[in-house]
Amino acid sequence: MTARTTRRTMLGAALAAPAIWGKDAVAQIRRGDELTVGVWGGVQERIVRQYCGTPLEQQHGVKINYVLGGTTERRARAYAERGRPSFDVLYLNISESRQAVRDGVTQAPTANVPNFANLYPLARQGGYGVAFNPVTIVYDRRAVASPMTSWKDFWRDDLKGKVIWPTYPGAQGTSALLMSAKVWGGSERNIDPAFQNIARLKPFAAIQGSQDQLYGMFDSGVGAASVEFGSFTRRYAETRNPNIVVADPTEGQVVAMNVACITTGTRNQALAEAWVNLHLSPECQQAYAEQIYYSPTITNLTLPAELSAKLVMGQAAVEKLVDFDWGVVAQNEPRWSSRFTREIAG
């Protein structure tokens, strides 16, 4: 065990240096190589095993190791191991992934991954966007006076005390905060209007920290409306609670994205790129769309009309997603987080 580690470490040290000059330092995949992937558990693990892991193992005689967990631990570990990563590929969200590239933790995407060419421009930053998963307004149709069609509707009288606000940071909380800024005359560079107006919504019915928690709240009638991923909520509404509506507000839905990131200093560059390429293949993207309503990030996939209607499909729809300057968002996260804890939660 120890001898093996030492050999690996030395090999890594020897390969890390040329990796700075050119991406092709480890240009080929050798039998027996091991790729370590940090990913979510459950359905996500099952899909990537089937469409990325197993084909690579069969074709190249390599071994894929999966480290399961949430984004928070994964990101904290990747930062702690910067330059000497134990992960080769890890999955992050849109703002985390771009910040990780700036911090030198993960690599910017390149055309070494053939399917890179098929990506929407939005999915070509901070790594390889593997799924659009926009965040929007979701509500219980029985608990509101009329359908919600704008982000400003949270401030309607009939929703007073019935709003379930999403916690910050997190994709849902970030989207809710930024859209609040936007509809009240601010932006990611002028966040005050958001905090002032969100504070006006108090008291909240509750503050939610995850989709599961929100659905539990909807089940037990705790509140009327919240901000959540459209994909999972649609599944929840179809299987469990037909009263829940996934709104399409006039200001748009906020872009959120899962991003595959190759770590800086990986010893398995070529294998990592092959992994990402398979994740961007039409087959894998289709599986995601069918099983959990994730929208494809590639342009070369057509899906049945019935399924497409529930997703973000096509250039026009992708361009309609509300995008922000995620660099500014990431930089301000510590400040906003502390402000959220003081002024909104608690």
Added chain:
Amino acid sequence: MTGRVGSGLLALPYGVWLLAAFAAPLGAVALLSVQQTGGMFDPILLVPSTEQYVELVGDRFYMRVFLNTLLLGVGVATACAVLGYPLALWLTRLPPRWKPLGFAIVLVPLLTNVVVRSLGIILLLAPRGIVASLAVELGLPRPDLLFGWFAVGLALTQVFLPFMVLALYDVLEGQEKRLDEAATSLGAGPAMRFFRVVLPLSLPGLRAGLVITFLLASESYVSAALVGGRKVLVSGMIVLKEGIEVMNYPLASALAMLMLFAGVLATFLIGRAIALLTPWIPGRPPLPRLRLPPALRRALVAVAEALAPIVSRLLLAIAILLLVFPLLLVAVASVNDSPQATVAQFVGFTLKWYALILENPRYLEDAWTSLQLALCAVAIALAISLPAAFALVRGGFAGREALGALYVLPLALPGIAIGLGMLRLLQWFNMVPPFLGILAVHVVLIAPFMLMLLRASVAQLDRSLEEAAGGLGATPARVFRRVILPQLGPGIGVACVIGFLNSFGEVTVTAFLTTARMQTLPVRIYAEATFSLENTVNAISTIFILVTIALLLLVNRLMPLDRVWRR
């Protein structure tokens, strides 16, 4: 027997283990807490700065959260004690063949996933939930119980109650039944017997229970986040948010250190208070007693005796319901044909979640890893904490109380902070073979629990038996095997069960340490839960509970959970 200095040496292996496996993460956290700036990649300076502490202490928001958290800990520990006594007494009075089942009921919350347990609390307290409907039936206004301190306190009481019950069980079970009979024959009713005989004699167990429940409750944050609706803020959440989410390590570390100081102080104070109340253990003169006028005393006693049967039965019923409720929920959900585990309504019957687990070798592999890890951790923790318990009870050295507080340090440092410290040490940690590394950390995490429980059991030993055996010519080894061990049997059994379950279910720290080659079952479940919780979790919990009942039946055969000769 060994001499006074010799018995102090028995505490050494435990100390050495702490130094080897706990000093490093604690040192990392302490060092991070005295950094001036909070940048992720800023170099670590060795010149200490009080910047972070000044910021925390000077900030009314942080201090309010910190104090609220400590109050929550006090409240939960008190509630656990109030509900724990009736339950532990009930457990000691169960006939031997029903004992394993009684233990299983107590352990249900520890065997159930935290998300599912919280769902139970939510269902109980929701606006249209069971308690609210009951209140409306009784003509009361609809109470708003969910998403507040009450819900958090209830959730924490539910999960930490088992620790209190098991801490009390052994000392109550070992109590001399003749004392109770003597008190009865002198005219004491149940209330007086409890307050004047049972309670004072069980104080060493209460000490262990209070320390454990206080520390766990003041560090926990997952339950608080789930049933507090994020409107309740506790210190652990701030450590998680600042440390792991925003990666401001120094501030998070400083807060963790403050929590550590508060925890050590509380442990020490509880220890001193119990020592003052149990003067007969070190052989000190008793405390002066407050004397009430006889008429008032008689009235008080009469009221207490009249209420005792009702109150004790009510508390017992509440405690059992609170413990068993998640079991019902889990068993029903495990056969519920719904994609998410957090469903309140029953959609349809299915066994597919069980099939998913049994078909998928990865669950079984990870369960096997967790099992090996937990068994090894318990064996090592027992080997180091049993001698340490003897040293802390019988050693004549100065500063025993301080050493006792020092030895529960790992319990006083929030798990999330240990994880944070390990993150900084990850490159070195990765050089240790994965199983040994995680094992070393798990021993540190469970040994304090076992030490606390064993210490109470050792304090309970009847030394005259040992002296008699020694006087009859038995060697110390023989005395240990034939006299001490049989008396300690139930205590050791309970400590091992608690240690095992803690290691087997640990996820806060392990989530930072698992690698591709070493993954435990709880980390897998946690990883699935962060995405979307499926009912496989409930199927696993149901299997766990069934296996636990089977194991308890087996344990009870081999090492009875009560003292056989007393039956």
